[in-house]
Structures are given as C-alpha cells and as structure tokens.
Amino acid sequence: MKIAVLGTGGGAxxxxxxxxxxxxxxxxxxxxxxxxxxRTEPDVFGTPPFGPWLAGHPDIELHxxxxxxxxxxxxxNGIDGRNAVTALTAxxxxxxxxxxxxxxxxxxxxxxxxxxxxxxWGVMPTLDPCDGDSLAExxxxxxxxxxxxxxxxxxxxxxxxxxxxxxxxxxxxFIAGEHADAKRQATDLLTAYGWRDVLDLGPLVAARxxxxxxxxHSAIGFALGFGTHFGIKVVRGE
Amino acid sequence: MKIAVLGTGGGAxxxxxxxxxxxxxxxxxxxxxxxxxxRTEPDVFGTPPFGPWLAGHPDIELHxxxxxxxxxxxxxNGIDGRNAVTALTAxxxxxxxxxxxxxxxxxxxxxxxxxxxxxxWGVMPTLDPCDGDSLAExxxxxxxxxxxxxxxxxxxxxxxxxxxxxxxxxxxxFIAGEHADAKRQATDLLTAYGWRDVLDLGPLVAARxxxxxxxxHSAIGFALGFGTHFGIKVVRGE
Numbered sequence: 001m002k003i004a005v006l007g008t009g010g011g012a013x014x015x016x017x018x019x020x021x022x023x024x025x026x027x028x029x030x031x032x033x034x035x036x037x038x039r040t041e042p043d044v045f046g047t048p049p050f051g052p053w054l055a056g057h058p059d060i061e062l063h064x065x066x067x068x069x070x071x072x073x074x075x076x077n078g079i080d081g082r083n084a085v086t087a088l089t090a091x092x093x094x095x096x097x098x099x100x101x102x103x104x105x106x107x108x109x110x111x112x113x114x115x116x117x118x119x120x121w122g123v124m125p126t127l128d129p130c131d132g133d134s135l136a137e138x139x140x141x142x143x144x145x146x147x148x149x150x151x152x153x154x155x156x157x158x159x160x161x162x163x164x165x166x167x168x169x170x171x172x173x174f175i176a177g178e179h180a181d182a183k184r185q186a187t188d189l190l191t192a193y194g195w196r197d198v199l200d201l202g203p204l205v206a207a208r209x210x211x212x213x214x215x216x217h218s219a220i221g222f223a224l225g226f227g228t229h230f231g232i233k234v235v236r237g238e
Numbered sequence: 239m240k241i242a243v244l245g246t247g248g249g250a251x252x253x254x255x256x257x258x259x260x261x262x263x264x265x266x267x268x269x270x271x272x273x274x275x276x277r278t279e280p281d282v283f284g285t286p287p288f289g290p291w292l293a294g295h296p297d298i299e300l301h302x303x304x305x306x307x308x309x310x311x312x313x314x315n316g317i318d319g320r321n322a323v324t325a326l327t328a329x330x331x332x333x334x335x336x337x338x339x340x341x342x343x344x345x346x347x348x349x350x351x352x353x354x355x356x357x358x359w360g361v362m363p364t365l366d367p368c369d370g371d372s373l374a375e376x377x378x379x380x381x382x383x384x385x386x387x388x389x390x391x392x393x394x395x396x397x398x399x400x401x402x403x404x405x406x407x408x409x410x411x412f413i414a415g416e417h418a419d420a421k422r423q424a425t426d427l428l429t430a431y432g433w434r435d436v437l438d439l440g441p442l443v444a445a446r447x448x449x450x451x452x453x454x455h456s457a458i459g460f461a462l463g464f465g466t467h468f469g470i471k472v473v474r475g476e
Contacts, residue, residue, distance in 0.1 A: 131368045132364050165475055199461055209456070213450070216412075216451050220437065220439065232472055235408065235471050
C-alpha cells in the first residue's frame, strides 16, 4: 500500500521504518525538502538530523507535504501539534477522500509561559486546544472531506510500532473518529504493527481525552523512570 | 482508626461502607445535616437519598463537615469539585496537620455551556481547573497546613473499594502529593481496600493528569458499554 507519513521527527521515523519493513511504499512529507536534508544538528528533542537517517533507508522517498500526500491513499500525520492545522489545510485538496491518522499532541512550547513541571527535557508544556476541543477535531473541521482518525497518541513513539516489546503485547491502543471505514483501515494497520487490543472509543470527540491523557502518560513515565517502556491495558470486569 | 468522609454521594458511600467493614470508626460530614436527612428524592446522578442509606448503617455518624473533620485523623474529600475549595477552606483549622485524600473531578455542570458529548446521563461536562492547574493543587494552596493526596479519581466509584472485582485485582491505582507520610497513609488504605499496584506519580502537579484522565475514563466506559466495570493497568516493559 502507498502510505504517506507527514513529518520527520522521532515518532514519524518509527512509523516510516515499520511501514517499510511491512512492505509498504512509504512517501515521507516535509515542509521544505532541502532544509530538512541540510540540517546537521539534533532538534530540540535531541532527535538526530533526518538526512543521515534517510540515507540508511534507501527505499524511502522524501517529498513536500503536498507531493507525499498526492502519491498515497493513506496518510499518517506526524506534523507537530502547533503547525498541523495550518500545514494540512494548505494541502486539503491532496487529502480529499483519504484517511488521515493523526497522533499529534497539541503541546504549547511557548518559552514565555512558565511551566511548573520540570521534566528530564526541561519543563512540562500545556495543551491548546484542551478539554472543550481537540486537535483532531480541529483537523477534521479544517478538512471536512478527509476521514480523520485519532490513534497512537496514548503510546510511546518507540513502542507504538512494537507493542509486543511490552508485556507480550497485552496492552491497549485507542482509536476515535467519525468514519467507520477509516477506523477499520487504522485498525488493520495497528494489527499489522502487532496490536491485539484496539479499543474504538467512538466519535472524534473522544480525541479530547486521548490528547489530554498526555499528562498522565508523562507522569507515569517519570514515575517508572526515564527509559522504562510501558503501555496501559484496559482491564475489563463484568 | 477515626476516618472522616466529607460528602454523601455515591463515591462517598462506597468509601464509608468499606471503611466501616474494615473496622474503622467513620464520621460522615455534610454541609447541612438536617437538609441531608430531609431529602427524599434521588440527586441529579440518580443517587438515592442519604437518610435511608444511613439508617441501614447504624454504626456510622453524620455530622457537619467541621464536626466530622474535628473527630478524625484522616479525611477523605468527597465534596464535589465545584464546591470543594470553598467548603474545605471554611474548615481549614479542623484539617490542620491532617492528611486529606481528594478524589474529586472538577467538572463544570453549567447548563448554559453546551457540551457536545451526549452521555447516558445527559451531556459531557468540561473541567475547571484544567491543564495549567488542578483541583488538588487548589486545595493544597488553600490548606497549606494540610497534607493533600490525590487518589481514587482514575477509578470507578464502585470498584475503587473493590479492585479484586476486576481482573483479579491486577490493575493500577495512582496517587500524587507533596507529603511522603500522607502518601504512605493513602497507600496503606488502598492496600486494605485490596489494591496491589499503587503507583506514586510524584508531586501534586501530577493531579492534573489524573483529573484530566476523566475524559478518557468516560470514553472507555462508553466504549465498553454502560455497566461494564473496568480498570487500567500500567504494563511495564524493560
């Protein structure tokens, strides 16, 4: 299948590599191809530059956002939360009728806002939108002809494509969206990644909870200790 | 041990009954004892009036918030999120030096705000505070001489005191707070309730994530179907 991954960060790379391993034709989208390839320093999260990484994956093509989306039937959005709506709106025509799986957290990385929660990488950002709206709903409103699914966002970047690395894979992935066929596509992809417990939370409004879970996710990560991988399992009773 | 439970709703009743079963001396606090006992109709959540329930538990005493707190060493706050800070501030002197375990979700039940998420009981409320602050932190700031612990909030009212009813008890309870001795008290209580996996998320700022998890909790509940009990387990990897 032809799958576009928009974004070149750590999360995007995990999907790109896994999708290529699974035999898909992967087209990566970035804002400015030359700028992305010219970068030689790690980004603010410590992620190494994309150029050398791409050189190690010769089957993967790098394009603009528009060209990557144009070439594919299924699109994974890994554009950071602050820029996603603007960047996706600019290529709305290329996304028409397609499924877009979004996993961004709408973190506010504003150095003028004082965040009280020190983290291993500095301070804890806040979310915008939050509670009364979600990034996924904003994207769906901006792209009414695209089928938006929220997924992946409750799981670490490294293990979202390798759930079996934790507890033998016995933990839960959540999805939400308005379009049943798009959620089936997302579920098929997750099954190929190794997920056995995919819980459909219903309409896209559930993305609010999925995005707001970011703080719990961070707190759990800090509590377990940096570098400890984890997932959460919905344990069903009667 | 003498334990005060402030509040007479469904969550409070679960704790009251369990604590009495465990042999503790339970003092229940309410705003207005006569008004609470005079009520004959279910509340907005469908919880039956407290008077008949109390009549079935003759060992349990009902007092004002102040008198209940005065009589006890450990206090569980079950006052609803919108009124908790005001009600607790009014009895700050009675709570000095004591541990207060708070489990409220700061839901906004404002009929003038349109909530987009229909639930089995009407519409999905939003949270205030949210993201940049939490109710637990507000309570701790209002009561600097009290040791506030956030707990219970991520679990259903009925199973928070009966974790073994779900998956043999193999799921996770979260706590947060600034005071290690108070968190030990909360953990001892949880152990007596049957919890085996109590994860300390660290400082009280983690209460933000715990309270914001309310939307995920609701969404999971809707997805599983009304009446299905569940918990979440933090599955640890390497």
